[in-house]
Amino acid sequence: MQMTSTPPPQHGPTDILIIGGGPAGLYAAFYAALRGLSVRLLEARPELGGQLAALYPDRVVYDVPAAPAAYAADIVAQLVRQLEPFDIDIRLNTLAHTLEADGAGWRVGTPGASYSAGAVILAAGMGALLPRLASNAHSLTDWPPSAVPAAPSAWIQGGVPQATRAALELAEAGTRVTLSHRRALFRGTPAQLSRLETLRQHGQIDVHAPAAADFAPVPPADLNIHLNGYLPDLSPLLPWPLGWQGEYVPAEGSGLTELLGVYVAGDLSSAGGAFKLIALAFAQAALCANHAAHHVRPELRVKPGHSSDRRITPKGEVV
Ligand SMILES: Cc1cc2nc3c(=O)[nH]c(=O)nc-3n(C[C@H](O)[C@H](O)[C@H](O)COP(=O)(O)OP(=O)(O)OC[C@H]3O[C@@H](n4cnc5c(N)ncnc54)[C@H](O)[C@@H]3O)c2cc1C
Structure with missing residues (x-):
């Protein structure tokens, strides 16, 4: 955690702040929005998609459920499409680099601003994918x-x-x-x-x-x-007191880290062991988002129920 000498502009709080716009972050954003939460997502790169967009948009991926033999770029496009009904605040070219407690929640600092939220979901993968x-x-x-x-x-x-x-x-x-x-x-x-x-x-x-x-x-x-090409940079996050195990953040089954209200999903989480898979990122993101939903709004159950029992209106209302 770091303190800045001159306080940067502060943005209104959201229920959930997601760091990273790869598969884990995008799917966590979807699930948190599905639970009716306000969501903001910070991504260091100029576009969403994480490793799929930066490193292998042209490769065919075979092991993503219900997307047989899909180009990585097309998987990203579908993930982004799934967010369209919702009013999610996505900040591109925005590198998260500080974390500090803020009342019952957290405040994340970037070079130009800071953002507070009831819960933070870390979905930073191998780190910020910055151009060589x-x-x-x-x-x-x-x-x-x-x-x-x-x-x-x-x-x-x-x-x-x-x-x-x-x-x-x-x-x-x-x-x-x-x-x-x-x-x-x-x-x-x-x-x-x-x-x-x-x-x-x-x-x-x-x-x-x-x-x-x-x-x-x-x-x-x-x-x-x-x-x-791109090199991953975890250095902005490494000072955060998360009990790092090398390049991984340890987590409970819920995705909860050592910090109450801070969750981790995807490649960054120790939960998947050496498995760095999109399918695991999705599963962990769903767990994180639902546990975070209950954390910020205790009246919401952890278990989301079935989306097939509901309807998402074009305005993003879940009825
Ligand atoms: C060449 C290659 C081929 C692969 N093929 C497959 C495959 O066929 N099947 C499969 O299942 N998996 C495959 N993978 C692995 C898969 O891409 C990863 O498991 C997946 O991308 C993990 O998703 P994630 O969201 O956790 O992290 P990432 O995709 O790494 O996304 C993390 C995002 O967070 C951003 N970020 C990081 N730090 C910050 C910060 N401080 N502030 C703001 N933003 C930040 C990064 O810029 C990045 O966009 C492959 C990986 C590679 C490299």
């Missing part, structure tokens, strides 16, 4: 950016799926794109790679691969984008 630094300080290092820049020309370096995606999105917006990678291999779904080839053939994307990145002259471009 680019050699060129003036480059964009993640995709999507907060606002897609309108640039006549762009030079994109990298073979990660985000590089292919950036090339396609910019080319389709009318930017003259050069895509460069040291290997003659780009990652993306078959549809993205086929579109890349079509745009290359039509001269809308100039592909340099394999390219000797260190020696090749950088073509003059209005926008430079280096997409070198």
Whole structure:
């Protein structure tokens, strides 16, 4: 826990504050909202989806229940779709880094603000998935950016799926794109790679691969984008007094950590042992959200009952 010398802007409290927008965080957000709770979610990256979006959006996942052979990006899209009826406050590009007691609940600090809640659900996975630094300080290092820049020309370096995606999105917006990678291999779904080839053939994307990145002259471009992948960073959370066991936070079966009102789900939880699976993240998220619901509103039972006995209206009311 840390104290800031100048108090940052404080935001109104919510019942639940979730840290991390991967499968565990997204599903915890859904379940907490289903229980009628107010929910805020902080995600360090510019988009939701955790490892699925950052590390392998182009890979087919076979072991997610009821989603046979689905691209990781499509699993994320479905998780986000499940949140649509609800009024969930999602803060992207927001890194949680402090935790302090706040009355009966908790207050989480970010570099620019602080957020209080009756209960916190930690769903931070391996840590904040932050882009590897680019050699060129003036480059964009993640995709999507907060606002897609309108640039006549762009030079994109990298073979990660985000590089292919950036090339396609910019080319389709009318930017003259050069895509460069040291290997003659780009990652993306078959549809993205086929579109890349079509745009290359039509001269809308100039592909340099394999390219000797260190020696090749950088073509003059209005926008430079280096997409070198992501490294997980747990360091903002490690000072939190959670009884860490290496990179894991120990938890009871309910997901409760050593701190009353702070729960943990997904890869960060010790509960799954060495199993780092999306299916486990979902199960742990459901447990956390329902126990947290009872914690912040004791009149709510822990057990949620069956969603099939209810109806979610388009306005997010559960009747
Ligand atoms: C290449 C690869 C392939 C995989 N294939 C499969 C598979 O086929 N099947 C399967 O079941 N599992 C697979 N997995 C594992 C699966 O992706 C993880 O188990 C799952 O993503 C865990 O979800 P999570 O929500 O706990 O964590 P994550 O997905 O890691 O999400 C955590 C999120 O929290 C954010 N975050 C962290 N710290 C902070 C902070 N301080 N402030 C704000 N935000 C923060 C991160 O940026 C991240 O977005 C694979 C993993 C990899 C790397």
